[in-house]
Amino acid sequence: MDSHLLRTLVTVARLGSFSAAALELGYTQSAVSQQIAALEAELGAPLLHRRPVAPTAAGERMLEHARLLLERMDAARADVRRSALPERPELLLAASPLALDAAVVRALGRARAAEPRLRIRVRVLDRRAVAAEVAAGRCALGVTDGYAAPGGPLALGDLGPVRQAGLGEEPCAVLCPPGHPLRHRPGVDLDRLADAHWLDAPGVAAPLDLLRAATGGGAFPATAGHEGHDPAGPLALAAAGHGLAVLPRTLAARAGAVALPVRAPRLAHRREVLFPPGLDAPARVFLDALPRGA
Structure with a gap:
């Protein structure tokens, strides 16, 4: 017929x-x-x-x-x-929220410019989940963030052949409400704040376990918590006085509250790129376009 x-x-x-x-x-x-x-x-x-x-x-x-x-x-x-049709190339990137910045977006643009047919997918995950996705081969690369001693790599566990390279770091600050008694201090030592009220927001702020370890096991009691990776929630809670939080200094300064520089222990917010050997062309262009830091 x-x-x-x-x-x-x-x-x-x-x-x-x-x-x-x-x-x-x-x-x-x-x-x-x-x-x-x-x-x-x-x-x-x-x-x-x-x-x-x-x-x-x-x-x-x-x-x-x-x-x-x-x-x-x-x-x-x-x-x-x-x-x-020839198979469409794809770049799948795992990213933690605080690592997905303008530099990463520009690098994705460079990869797209080199291959106009490129399909880009970004999977936003918890910091440690980014490392797991790249190590398991489920994502081509990852950009993640965390808190560490200045110049030191993030502690991400066994990544196998996956390499980690710094994308930059910045000092940390304690975010507190406008009326806090320490608001006029030029800086603070975290061990002096071990008994203060703290906000437990490990998806965005420095985890309280890390602060305890860095100061020799102080209390750092969690009087409020935030589950998730969107920085807006912890910023609003800390600025409203629900608990102190250690955050990247530039992020804390945007919260409309008081950002007190951390003097001791020395602590930095660090961003890193994670990548396996044998990258394909789009992933290599993206990696090469990232501005490397410490």
């Missing part, structure tokens, strides 16, 4: 006119009439009443089949064409 005849039948029935169908399909009216007649002869049944143009009972049944057949044929053509 010729698909052209089926398409002509469906078009005539939809428009209710041989002449209108001929105009839409680019045929003469005579050719349309001949195609309908040929299909009726093949099936051995009239499919259309002529005056006015409308499907017969047999035509209604045939139209149901014709529409389905044409849809399947169109889908088959599209599927074969897609399979014949």
Whole structure:
């Protein structure tokens, strides 16, 4: 059964006119009439009443089949064409929220410029989950952040062959509300604040366990908590006085509250890129476009 005849039948029935169908399909009216007649002869049944143009009972049944057949044929053509196209390159990046900055976005732009067909996907995850995704090969690269001694790498556990390289670091500050008694201090030592009220927000702020270890095991009691990776929540909670939080100094300064520089212990907010050996071309362009830091 010729698909052209089926398409002509469906078009005539939809428009209710041989002449209108001929105009839409680019045929003469005579050719349309001949195609309908040929299909009726093949099936051995009239499919259309002529005056006015409308499907017969047999035509209604045939139209149901014709529409389905044409849809399947169109889908088959599209599927074969897609399979014949070269595979579209993809760059899948894992990122923690505080590591996904303007420099990373610019590097993604460089990768897209080098390969215009590149499909970019960014998977925003917890800091440690970024490392796990790259180590498991589920993401091409990762950018993550965390808190460490200045110049020291992030403690991310066993990454196997995955390498980690610094993208930069900045000092930390304690975020506290505007009326806090220490608001006029030029800086603070964290061990002096071990008994203060603290906000437990390990997805954004320095984890309290890290502060305890860095100061020799002080209390750092959590009087409020925040689960998640969006920095807006911890910033708002700390600024409103629900607990102190150690954050990157530039982030803390944007909170509309008091950002007290941390003097001791020496602590920095660090960003790193994680990448395995044997990167493909888009991943290599992205990596090379990142501004490397300490």
